[in-house]
Amino acid sequence: MRSTHTTDPELDGKDGVVMSSHRVTPGRMASFATSVKGLLGAASRSQGYLDGRMEKASDATWLVICWFDSAESAAEWSRSRSHATWREYVGRFATRVEPPAPPAQAPAPPSPPPRWKTALVTLIGVFPAVLLVNVTVIPRVTGLPLLVRTLVLCVCVTGLMTWVLMPQVMKVLGPWLRRSGVPAAADRAPEPDQPDAAPTSISSTSTWRGLQSP
Secondary structure (H helix, E strand, O other), rough: OOOOOOOOOOOOOOEEEEEEEEEOOOOOHHHHHHHHHHHHHHHOOOOEEEEEEEEOOOOOOOEEEEEEEOHHHOOOOOOHHHHHHHHHHHHOOOOOOOOOOOOOOOOOOOOOOOOHHHOOOHHHHHHHHHHHHHHHHHHOOOOOHHHHHHHHHHHHHHHHHHHHHHHHHHHHHHHHHHHHOOOHHOOOOOOOOOOOOOOOOOOOEOOOOOOOOO
């Protein structure tokens, strides 16, 4: 996946990756890291979000990277009001700069979640959908042939899963589904305005304990 620059030093999401580069104001590293956690948390509620993290690019530059399942999802997040609001907040503690020389490939996307997690999340969505259709729809079509009844069941369950249940399930369980092993230190939001000590990376899969005031 090739990375491309936009005029506001941020990747345009062409390959499903939205990335920006920031030079942190001296003494504001902790507040910057906290604000980035908030931005990643907001991104995680956007359609098609896969994962995101903050990582050190150089002594003075930090990258904020978000992966999405498509260029369309990445562009939707980039244009959203939530993204604009969090970009402005992050900008209180850092200056957006042109990223270092663009790599031949964009950062690798996160690993897929374990199959047992995917199966459990799917079951949580499928069970109420099948139960609801069996209670409300199937009794009304009992006189139809088995093949037709099965088709009605599949169509109704698919619609409920796609547009009603799974979006809600993913809002609640998406962070858990994407969560991977993250050092305990990354789970704690840093104290505001702590001098420039900071981890070398922060992942949105770490536990978000609430945005602290700068």
